[in-house]
Amino acid sequence: xxxxxxxxxxxxxxxxxxxxxxxxxxxxxxxxxxxxxxxxxxxxxxxxxxxxxxxxxxxxxxxxxxxxxxxxxxxxxxxxxxxxxxxxxxxxxxxxxxxxxxxxxxxxxxxxxxxxxxxxxxxxxxxxxxxxxxxxxxxxxxxxxxxxxxxxxxxxxxxxxxxxxxxxxxxxxxxxxxxxxxxxxxxxxxxxxxxxxxxxxxxxxxxxxxxxxxxxxxxxxxxxxxxxxxxxxxxxxxxxxxxxxxxxxxxxxxxxxxxxxxxxxxxxxxxxxxxxxxxxxxxxxxxxxxxxxxxxxxxxxxxxxxxxxxxxxxxxxxxxxxxxxxxxxxxxxxxxxxxxxxxxxxxxxxxxxxxxxxxxxxxxxxxxxxxxxxxxxxxxxxxxxxxxxxxxxxxxxxxxxxxxxxxxxxxxxxxxxxxxxxxxxxxxxxxxxxxxxxxxxxxxxxxxxxxxxxxxxxxxxxxxxxxxxxxxxxxxxxxxxxxxxxxxxxxxxxxxxxxxxxxxxxxxxxxxxxxxxxxxxxxxxxxxxxxxxxxxxxxxxxxxxxxxxxx
Amino acid sequence: xxxxxxxxxxxxxxxxxxxxxxxxxxxxxxxxxxxxxxxxxxxxxxxxxxxxxxxxxxxxxxxxxxxxxxxxxxxxxxxxxxxxxxxxxxxxxxxxxxxxxxxxxxxxxxxxxxxxxxxxxxxxxxxxxxxxxxxxxxxxxxxxxxxxxxxxxxxxxxxxxxxxxxxxxxxxxxxxxxxxxxxxxxxxxxxxxxxxxxxxxxxxxxxxxxxxxxxxxxxxxxxxxxxxxxxxxxxxxxxxxxxxxxxxxxxxxxxxxxxxxxxxxxxxxxxxxxxxxxxxxxxxxxxxxxxxxxxxxxxxxxxxxxxxxxxxxxxx
Ligand SMILES: Nc1ncnc2c1ncn2[C@@H]1O[C@H](COP(=O)(O)OP(=O)(O)OP(=O)(O)O)[C@@H](O)[C@H]1O
Ligand SMILES: [Mg+2]
Numbered sequence: 113x114x115x116x117x118x119x120x121x122x123x124x125x126x127x128x129x130x131x132x133x134x135x136x137x138x139x140x141x142x143x144x145x146x147x148x149x150x151x152x153x154x155x156x157x158x159x160x161x162x163x164x165x166x167x168x169x170x171x172x173x174x175x176x177x178x179x180x181x182x183x184x185x186x187x188x189x190x191x192x193x194x195x196x197x198x199x200x201x202x203x204x205x206x207x208x209x210x211x212x213x214x215x216x217x218x219x220x221x222x223x224x225x226x227x228x229x230x231x232x233x234x235x236x237x238x239x240x241x242x243x244x245x246x247x248x249x250x251x252x253x254x255x256x257x258x259x260x261x262x263x264x265x266x267x268x269x270x271x272x273x274x275x276x277x278x279x280x281x282x283x284x285x286x287x288x289x290x291x292x293x294x295x296x297x298x299x300x301x302x303x304x305x306x307x308x309x310x311x312x313x314x315x316x317x318x319x320x321x322x323x324x325x326x327x328x329x330x331x332x333x334x335x336x337x338x339x340x341x342x343x344x345x346x347x348x349x350x351x352x353x354x355x356x357x358x359x360x361x362x363x364x365x366x367x368x369x370x371x372x373x374x375x376x377x378x379x380x381x382x383x384x385x386x387x388x389x390x391x392x393x394x395x396x397x398x399x400x401x402x403x404x405x406x407x408x409x410x411x412x413x414x415x416x417x418x419x420x421x422x423x424x425x426x427x428x429x430x431x432x433x434x435x436x437x438x439x440x441x442x443x444x445x446x447x448x449x450x451x452x453x454x455x456x457x458x459x460x461x462x463x464x465x466x467x468x469x470x471x472x473x474x475x476x477x478x479x480x481x482x483x484x485x486x487x488x489x490x491x492x493x494x495x496x497x498x499x500x501x502x503x504x505x506x507x508x509x510x511x512x513x514x515x516x517x518x519x520x521x522x523x524x525x526x527x528x529x530x531x532x533x534x535x536x537x538x539x540x541x542x543x544x545x546x547x548x549x550x551x552x553x554x555x556x557x558x559x560x561x562x563x564x565x566x567x568x569x570x571x572x573x574x575x576x577x578x579x580x581x582x583x584x585x586x587x588x589x590x591x592x593x594x595x596x597x598x599x600x601x602x603x604x605x606x607x608x609x610x611x612x613x614x615x616x617x618x619x620x621x622x623x624x625x626x627x628x629x630x631x632x633x634x635x636x637x638x639x640x641x642x643x644x645x646x647x648x649x650x651x652x653x654x655x656x657x658x659x660x661x662x663x
Numbered sequence: 664x665x666x667x668x669x670x671x672x673x674x675x676x677x678x679x680x681x682x683x684x685x686x687x688x689x690x691x692x693x694x695x696x697x698x699x700x701x702x703x704x705x706x707x708x709x710x711x712x713x714x715x716x717x718x719x720x721x722x723x724x725x726x727x728x729x730x731x732x733x734x735x736x737x738x739x740x741x742x743x744x745x746x747x748x749x750x751x752x753x754x755x756x757x758x759x760x761x762x763x764x765x766x767x768x769x770x771x772x773x774x775x776x777x778x779x780x781x782x783x784x785x786x787x788x789x790x791x792x793x794x795x796x797x798x799x800x801x802x803x804x805x806x807x808x809x810x811x812x813x814x815x816x817x818x819x820x821x822x823x824x825x826x827x828x829x830x831x832x833x834x835x836x837x838x839x840x841x842x843x844x845x846x847x848x849x850x851x852x853x854x855x856x857x858x859x860x861x862x863x864x865x866x867x868x869x870x871x872x873x874x875x876x877x878x879x880x881x882x883x884x885x886x887x888x889x890x891x892x893x894x895x896x897x898x899x900x901x902x903x904x905x906x907x908x909x910x911x912x913x914x915x916x917x918x919x920x921x922x923x924x925x926x927x928x929x930x931x932x933x934x935x936x937x938x939x940x941x942x943x944x945x946x947x948x949x950x951x952x953x954x955x956x957x958x959x960x961x962x963x964x965x966x967x968x969x970x971x972x973x974x975x976x977x978x979x
Contacts (some may be wrong), residue, residue, distance in 0.1 A: 422754075
């Protein structure tokens with residue numbers, strides 16, 4: 113990676129013409145499509161089917177207008193608004209309005225995630241592996257990689273949008289009409305395109321794929337929180353969130369198209385920014401350069417745990433800061449939550465029906481549960497890091513020293529478990545500090561700490577599962593994400609789709625005592641911790657018995 | 664003579680691939696043992712089995728008198744390893760990686776570390792991801808050579824090094840060896856093996872096909888002889904073990920199997936020898952002899968051997 117430089121030379125060679133910069137794009141597009149011939153269709157089909165089947169379930173779940181109306185009243189609460197988005201068309205709650213209020217923001221997260229993962233996979237990951245260098249050395253223009261990735265990912269988004277729009281429009285469900293479906297589908301595509309641009313910019317800034325997809329994922333989180341906080345408060349912050357823009361197209365209520373134009377403009381501007389940035393750096397390098405470091409190791413870097421901590425430290429700090437900020441943003445609207453409730457008769461009635469529960473309590477329960485679900489991402493990533501050590505061959509020289517397998521794995525697992533808890537605690541701290549300031553009631557701190565503590569065993573379950581998979585079936589490690597996705601689906605859509613109890617019981621978070629809204633019970637906490645311990649033990653024991661697998 | 668490494672009949676399969684197919688390998692304490700073989704022969708796999716990173720399907724392996732799988736940790740305190748593909752931690756500097764690996768083994772000698780950094784002219788303050796391939800290799804070498812161990816296991820340790828650094832490496836290994844320690848050196852670089860190794864094993868398709876001292880192995884191959892005699896060497900070609908006879912007036916070139924050398928020389932000495940040049944087989948020739956058919960199958964045999972001017976490819 114040292115000799116290839118793409119920078120215009122000091123003699124002031126003109127930029128190559130547009131055509132030259134794009135040479136080879138067609139071939140690369142075919143190559144990208146061939147590599148992702150399974151991955152892209154799976155994303156498209158999975159997202160289309162989940163959206164359409166959700167809508168298809170509505171007529172059975174909500175038979176009468178009164179059923180729908182009671183759902184509308186539930187939607188008109190701070191917790192539901194934080195989770196799903198602003199309630200449009202609540203006065204006459206049609207299936208269409210229900211779909212766009214409660215599904216659009218949720219599906220948008222996954223569309224954004226799809227775009228981020230696909231873009232980094234075909235740009236930064238290619239460079240990191242050195243494959244791009246091999247390809248670039250052929251007749252391939254400077255922007256060809258980006259152009260190919262962009263074409264495919266934008267194409268995927270448009271196809272996904274069109275498919276969702278067409279399937280919804282053709283579903284024949286009452287009030288799910290063609291115009292609304294087009295707004296719904298292409299609103300999603302718009303979100304995808306904005307995040308395509310964000311991911312492409314991120315891919316220029318950092319040198320490694322993990323960093324680029326991490327930045328993209330963080331942007332999704334920020335978009336979600338801005339929308340939630342904005343929707344509960346004055347609404348201004350929602351205008352900083354692409355997810356908020358899609359929701360403000362108001363599909364099935366009174367469609368507006370200019371937010372779509374806004375998304376296309378912003379997406380385009382991000383893409384141009386990324387291309388400009390890419391001309392300022394060398395292939396394989398990022399804009400951020402490496403500085404030299406210490407010539408010898410500190411005493412702390414001398415054990416497997418010390419190594420694991422050192423490798424994960426930067427990431428852990430980033431996550432803690434991120435969750436702290438998320439928590440703080442939610443906390444800052446606690447006073448709005450109170451106001452929201454006093455503005456709203458129905459909710460006040462509903463809240464007073466459930467003994468002793470206040471809107472703030474149920475809001476806190478929900479937010480902490482959300483923070484816990486997000487923290488599980490850290491735990492799974494940390495275990496994937498351990499697997500990365502193995503596949504890149506970095507574990508090999510370590511295991512060739514006097515380090516037992518169990519200690520190598522144990523170091524990373526300790527960081528994963530403790531780090532996950534720490535990340536959630538950071539989120540709780542942000543929530544408590546800014547919530548206390550916003551409500552002027554420091555008393556909520558105790559509730560928040562208690563709620564965070566009871567969520568920790570639940571967040572550990574997916575880490576434990578990841579460890580078990582790492583030992584037993586390392587190639588299937590990605591299945592640990594299933595727990596997270598399941599927990600998200602149950603907690604975000606469980607109410608809307610009226611999932612039976614057993615379904616929410618399958619999610620580890622279904623067992624967490626809902627402090628402060630509910631009473632504390634010890635059993636689930638103990639059981640979840642014991643399950644985690646069993647999973648971790650199983651995984652580490654299996655790792656001790658199996659071959660090390662590289663590549 | 665005690666044994667540092669003793670492997671008998673080890674089989675290791677990866678799905679349908681039989682990477683090791685009844686491998687036998689014997690390395691005596693205090694020797695530098697060369698481990699040669701074409702790409703994919705199973706050298707790295709053997710080393711990983713010896714390090715307890717892979718578990719053999721069958722066969723027995725012993726390393727420094729212990730079981731490499733069950734007693735991995737205790738054994739690893741007594742050895743150091745340089746992998747074939749050195750991957751460093753992107754965010755750790757080379758110096759940190761060296762210290763870390765040393766401490767995980769149980770400590771390293773700071774004096775030796777400083778000395779080796781100097782000799783390999785390695786900058787320890789660079790981040791892992793900014794090292795070139797050769798410099799990554801140096802980090803692993805310094806980490807291994809700075810350790811006070813009985814056994815070094817090196818998997819193609821010089822594959823990225825420039826000639827100057829290769830010389831430093833050879834020097835370091837010679838010093839290490841002088842202290843009576845053992846080295847298992849997998850390599851493709853024959854000059855290096857010839858220079859350093861007491862014994863070599865040649866592995867092919869998961870089996871050791873040849874093993875012994877270089878002298879032993881030379882006996883298995885042919886010496887080329889160029890001689891000028893007063894009379895023409897009639898009947899030379901009919902002698903057992905004599906090949907490729909080319910008579911050109913008084914000048915005769917031929918090759919002879921090492922164990923038939925004596926008879927051939929007796930025959931010639933009766934003809935009035937004016938000059939005689941005999942060239943012992945090189946390791947390269949040995950190597951070619953064992954990979955020859957493979958190379959030939961790829962149409963590369965002649966080409967690859969043309970360079971050493973000995974027509975070794977014809978042997979296969
Ligand atoms: N983890 C694995 N899974 C499947 N096959 C493997 C694995 N590791 C090695 N092999 C196969 O085992 C055989 C021996 O590989 P090995 O790496 O030991 O060869 P080598 O002699 O070290 O080659 P080289 O000189 O190229 O380093 C090869 O055919 C290889 O493809
Ligand atoms: Mg190898």
